[in-house]
Amino acid sequence: MTSSSSPSQDTKRFAHSHPEGLRADALMEEDVAWSHEIDGERDGDQFDRSDRAALRRVAGLSTELEDVTEVEYRQLRLERVVLVGVWTTGTVQDAENSLAELAALAETAGALVLDGVIQRRDKPDAATYIGSGKAEELRDVVIETGADTVICDGELSPGQLIHLEDVVKVKVIDRTALILDIFAQHAKSREGKAQVALAQMQYMLPRLRGWGQSLSRQMGGGKGGGLATRGPGETKIETDRRRIREKMAKMRREIAEMKTGREIKRQERKRHKVPSVAIAGYTNAGKSSLLNRLTGAGVLVENALFATLDPTVRRAETPSGRLYTLADTVGFVRHLPHHLVEAFRSTMEEVGESDLILHVVDGSHPNPEEQLAAVREVIRDVGATDVPEIVVINKADAADPLTLQRLLRVEKRSIAVSARTGRNIDQLLALIDNELPRPSVEIEALVPYTHGKLVARAHDEGDVISEEHTPEGTLLKVRVHEELAAELTPYVPAPAL
Ligand SMILES: Nc1nc2c(ncn2[C@@H]2O[C@H](COP(=O)(O)OP(=O)(O)OP(=O)(O)O)[C@@H](O)[C@H]2O)c(=O)[nH]1
Ligand SMILES: [Mg+2]
Numbered sequence: 001m002t003s004s005s006s007p008s009q010d011t012k013r014f015a016h017s018h019p020e021g022l023r024a025d026a027l028m029e030e031d032v033a034w035s036h037e038i039d040g041e042r043d044g045d046q047f048d049r050s051d052r053a054a055l056r057r058v059a060g061l062s063t064e065l066e067d068v069t070e071v072e073y074r075q076l077r078l079e080r081v082v083l084v085g086v087w088t089t090g091t092v093q094d095a096e097n098s099l100a101e102l103a104a105l106a107e108t109a110g111a112l113v114l115d116g117v118i119q120r121r122d123k124p125d126a127a128t129y130i131g132s133g134k135a136e137e138l139r140d141v142v143i144e145t146g147a148d149t150v151i152c153d154g155e156l157s158p159g160q161l162i163h164l165e166d167v168v169k170v171k172v173i174d175r176t177a178l179i180l181d182i183f184a185q186h187a188k189s190r191e192g193k194a195q196v197a198l199a200q201m202q203y204m205l206p207r208l209r210g211w212g213q214s215l216s217r218q219m220g221g222g223k224g225g226g227l228a229t230r231g232p233g234e235t236k237i238e239t240d241r242r243r244i245r246e247k248m249a250k251m252r253r254e255i256a257e258m259k260t261g262r263e264i265k266r267q268e269r270k271r272h273k274v275p276s277v278a279i280a281g282y283t284n285a286g287k288s289s290l291l292n293r294l295t296g297a298g299v300l301v302e303n304a305l306f307a308t309l310d311p312t313v314r315r316a317e318t319p320s321g322r323l324y325t326l327a328d329t330v331g332f333v334r335h336l337p338h339h340l341v342e343a344f345r346s347t348m349e350e351v352g353e354s355d356l357i358l359h360v361v362d363g364s365h366p367n368p369e370e371q372l373a374a375v376r377e378v379i380r381d382v383g384a385t386d387v388p389e390i391v392v393i394n395k396a397d398a399a400d401p402l403t404l405q406r407l408l409r410v411e412k413r414s415i416a417v418s419a420r421t422g423r424n425i426d427q428l429l430a431l432i433d434n435e436l437p438r439p440s441v442e443i444e445a446l447v448p449y450t451h452g453k454l455v456a457r458a459h460d461e462g463d464v465i466s467e468e469h470t471p472e473g474t475l476l477k478v479r480v481h482e483e484l485a486a487e488l489t490p491y492v493p494a495p496a497l
Contacts, residue, residue, distance in 0.1 A: 079110075079111060079112060079148055079149065080111070080112050080114055080145070080146060080147045080148050080149065081106055081111045081112065081113055081114065081147055081148075081149045081150065081151050082113075082114055082115045082116065082117070082138070082141055082142055082145060082147040082149075082150050082151070083099055083102050083103060083106065083113060083115070083116035083117070083150075083151050083152075083153065084116070084117050084118075084119065084129075084130060084138055084150060084151070084152050084153065085098060085099045085102065085116070085117075085118045085119070085152070085153035085154070086118070086119050086121050086123075086124045086129065086130060086152075086153070086154065087118045087119065087120050087121070088121060088122060088123055088124070093366075094367075094370075095118050096118070097366055097367055097370075098153055099116050099118055099153060101333075102116075102151065102153045102175060102178075103116060104284075105175070105178055105179065105182065105333075106151055106178060108182050109178055109181050109182050109185065110185075111149070111151075114145040114146070114147050115141055115145050115147070117137075117138065117141060119131070119134050124154065124156075124160075125160075126160070127159070127160065127163050128160060128163045128164045128167060129152055129154070129156055129160045129164055130164070132167065135163075135164055135167040135168060136167060138150065138164075138167070138168055139167055139168045139169065142168050142169070142170055147170060148170050148171065149170055149171045149172070149173065150164070150168055150170060150171070150172045150173075151172075151173055151174070151175070151178055152164070152172065152173070152174045152175065153175055154174060154175055155174050155175060155176045155337065156172075156174040158206055158207045161173075161174065161207065175337075176203060176337040177203065179333065179336070179337055179340065180196065180199060180200050180203055180337060180340070183196045183199070183340065184196050184197070184200060190258065191255065191258040191259070191262070194251055194254055194255050194258070195255060196340075197251060198248060198251045198252065198255065199337065199340050201244050201247065201248050201251075202248065203337065204244065205241060205244055205245070208237050208240055208241060208244075266350070266353070274323055274324060274325055274461065275322075275324040275325075275355045275356070275436045275437055276324065276325045276326075276327065276353070276354040276355050276356075277316075277324055277325065277326050277327070277354060277355065277356045277357075277358060277432060277436070278327045278329060278350060278351040278354035278356070278357050278358070278387075279291055279326065279327065279328050279329060279357075279358045279360060280329050280332070280351050280357055280358070280359055280360070280375060280379065281331065281332065281358075281359055281360035281361055281371075281375055281392075282331060282332050282333065282360075282361065282362065282365075282371035282372075282374065282375055283331025283332060283333050284331065284362065285331065285360040285361055285362040285365075285371070285394055285395075286360055286362060286394040286395055286419045286420075287328055287329065287331065287360045288312075288328055289394070289419035289420065290358070290360055290392065290394060290417070290419040291312070291314060291326060291328045292419070293419045293422065293425055294316055294326060294425070294428075294429065295314045295315070295316045295326055312327065312328040313325050313326070313327045313328075314326045314327075314328075318429065318432060318433035318436065319426075319429055319430055319433055320433055320463070321459060321460075321464075322433070322436065322460070322461070322462070322463065323460040323461060324355075324432075324436055327350055327351075327354065329350065329351060332374060332375045332378050333374070336378070349382060351379065351382065351384050351387070352379075352382045352383055352384035352387065353384075354384075354387055355387070355388075355436060355437050356387065356388050356389075356390065356432065356435050356436060357379070357384065357387050357388070357389040357390070358389075358390050358392050358432070359372070359375060359376075359379075359389050359390065359391050359392065360392045360394050361375075361391060361392070361393055361394065361407070362394060362395050363393040363394060363395050363396055363398075363399035363403060363404055363407065363416060364395040364398040364399040364400070364403075368393070368403065368407060369407075369410075372391070372411075388413075388435055389413065390413050390414070390415065390428075390431055390432070390435060391407070391411040391413060391414035391415075392414070392415060392417055392428060393407050393408070393411075393414060393415065393416040393417065394417055394418065394419055395418060395419075395420070396416040396417055396418045396423055396424070397418040397420055397421050397423065398418075399416070404416045413431075413435075415427060415428050415431060438463070438479065439461070439462045439463060439479045439480045439481045439484075440479070440481065440482070441479065441480055441481065441482055441485040442465075442477075442478070442479045443477075443478060443479075443480060443485050443488055443489075443492065444475070444476065444477045444478075444492065444493070445475075445476050445478075445488040445489075445491040445492050445493075446470065446472055446473050446474070446475050446476075446491050446492075446493045447473050447474045447475075447476060447488070447491050448472065448473040448491070449473050449474070451473075451491075452474075454487060454488065454491075455467075455474050455476065457484060458476055458478045458480060458484065458488070461480060461481065461484055462478045462479055462480035462481070462484060463478060463479040463480075464476065464477075464478050465477040465478060465479065473491075475493075476488075
């Protein structure tokens with residue numbers, strides 16, 4: 001069973017001195033002030049019975065699923081939130097970073113973070129995630145701050161969500177739902193939107209009951225719950241489930257078709273042997289900023305997590321004049337909801353098929369190593385392990401020089417840059433030039449002036465060693481890929497006698 005609401009030295013809490021609520025920016029700072037709350041201060045006794053009785057659900061926040069079509073468009077409509085995390089392993093700093101990241105995610109979704117608590121436990125409580133005693137305390141925090149939503153820093157079972165909602169009496173969502181919501185807000189392309197909608201439905205399916213009934217139901221204790229308590233709503237839920245499944249099947253077919261289109265484009269690029277570079281990295285590391293810096297492309301840059309959800313591919317040129325493609329990708333985050341890893345596999349596949357990965361990491365983050373590791377895990381997942389990688393330590397302008405030194409020492413192929421100030425960008429461009437695969441065939445050809453296009457392609461796609469304008473045409477000595485070599489072969493001058 002769970003602990004009673006005994007004094008909670010083990011519950012840590014964000015200082016809530018900011019009347020307007022904590023800003024994620026402030027939370028992300030390393031020196032976030034934490035306060036050990038004095039126990040008596042929020043044991044709930046300071047609230048009258050009448051105040052407690054007055055607690056009710058804020059209007060307009062019902063998550064009741066009225067129509068199955070809402071699934072695609074529903075937004076969590078987060079507003080005033082309290083965060084809660086369970087700290088099971090690692091240091092207190094790790095736990096705090098995790099909650100700070102959750103705060104940043106919540107802000108990205110448009111919520112105002114009022115407070116955050118961490119519960120020290122061996123493992124999350126099976127019934128209420130934090131334990132029933134702590135859930136009562138959490139309820140007091142909710143009342144005190146006037147929050148309308150609690151966000152848990154993990155993926156909760158449908159039962160945990162229901163039971164916790166029963167105690168705290170406001171909507172409870174988990175990290176997965178939060179990330180799904182952000183993804184839904186940000187996806188732009190038809191494919192991106194479809195993938196997110198599919199992931200949302202997948203997430204919703206086992207939770208329909210919870211979402212629909214949690215607050216209208218007052219079940220006793222942690223015993224019942226789940227399937228044991230089927231009620232009159234069952235038929236509607238079953239119908240809803242079936243309709244959702246049908247929609248999901250349809251959506252999967254549509255996504256498969258869209259994927260074919262993208263595949264064709266990728267094949268096209270491959271056929272032209274244009275080397276491809278993928279920019280990957282943790283969310284908010286500065287991937288889009290780097291793409292802008294490297295190509296001058298106008299890609300959306302925002303101080304928000306997951307600003308980029310659709311892959312953007314740009315053309316770029318190395319200092320030596322070779323063309324390559326540079327692809328921006330969706331940011332990674334720890335505990336990326338499982339459904340989303342699946343849904344976004346297509347984006348990741350692009351990373352796996354690239355010739356070079358620019359792995360961007362935020363050098364000014366409190367724990368860049370952890371971000372590197374999290375991203376590498378996903379890279380491994382999609383089988384992109386044999387693609388060469390350059391670690392681009394970004395935000396060097398804002399980073400601690402010692403951290404930079406440490407990262408540069410540990411990471412073999414790495415460079416510290418600033419997408420903002422342009423520091424070391426030239427060196428990075430040169431590094432990319434070095435790492436890109438070299439065309440393999442050396443050939444000399446005399447290209448007639450009527451075939452100027454071939455000369456241009458030799459410059460774009462190959463390494464021009466020498467070029468001479470003769471009366472008969474352009475005499476080229478180049479290193480090119482096989483396909484272009486074949487096209488140049490007719491113009492190879494006959495060997496001199
Ligand atoms: N100080 C500093 N800030 C930077 C630098 N590069 C990017 N930023 C900031 O970091 C934030 C995130 O930048 P983005 O380029 O959107 O990051 P991203 O990795 O594409 O993020 P997502 O697409 O959301 O995953 C923005 O506020 C940028 O202005 C840098 O070199 N120095
Ligand atoms: Mg981006």
